[in-house]
Amino acid sequence: MPRKTFTEEELKAKLTPQQYEVTQHAGTEPAFTGIYNSTKEKGVYRCIVCDEPLFSSDTKYESGSGWPSFWQPIEPGKVELHEDRSYGMVRTEVNCASCGAHLGHVFPDGPRPTGERYCMNSASLNLEPMDK
Numbered sequence: 001m002p003r004k005t006f007t008e009e010e011l012k013a014k015l016t017p018q019q020y021e022v023t024q025h026a027g028t029e030p031a032f033t034g035i036y037n038s039t040k041e042k043g044v045y046r047c048i049v050c051d052e053p054l055f056s057s058d059t060k061y062e063s064g065s066g067w068p069s070f071w072q073p074i075e076p077g078k079v080e081l082h083e084d085r086s087y088g089m090v091r092t093e094v095n096c097a098s099c100g101a102h103l104g105h106v107f108p109d110g111p112r113p114t115g116e117r118y119c120m121n122s123a124s125l126n127l128e129p130m131d132k
């Protein structure tokens with residue numbers, strides 16, 4: 001599937017400055033500040049940039065990290081993983097597979113059944129409530 005691309009002008013018109021910084025420059029919103037950190041509403045979390053469905057509320061859990069956390073993506077292949085050696089750490093960066101937007105990182109300390117913690121930025125996501 002060809003990657004969705006957007007011009008800088010399109011992105012700046014569509015996104016808030018924080019959403020732009022997080023998704024395009026691999027920024028991180030401060031812990032416990034994101035709008036979806038403790039959201040329990042049912043629905044589908046879509047990419048803020050390209051609107052692809054990325055995570056379901058069914059796999060969201062309270063990790064205590066200060067960021068919305070999921071134990072798996074909505075479908076395999078919806079996200080891409082890359083090794084990230086920035087800030088003197090080795091982490092795994094998670095990007096939207098459709099547009100390349102930075103979403104967050106995945107860590108191997110999540111709950112069963114996957115044992116993974118997809119630690120996402122609220123700024124990268126847009127929750128579409130289920131009963132809409």
Ligand SMILES: [Zn+2]
Nearest residue numbers: 047050096099
């Ligand atoms: Zn995307």
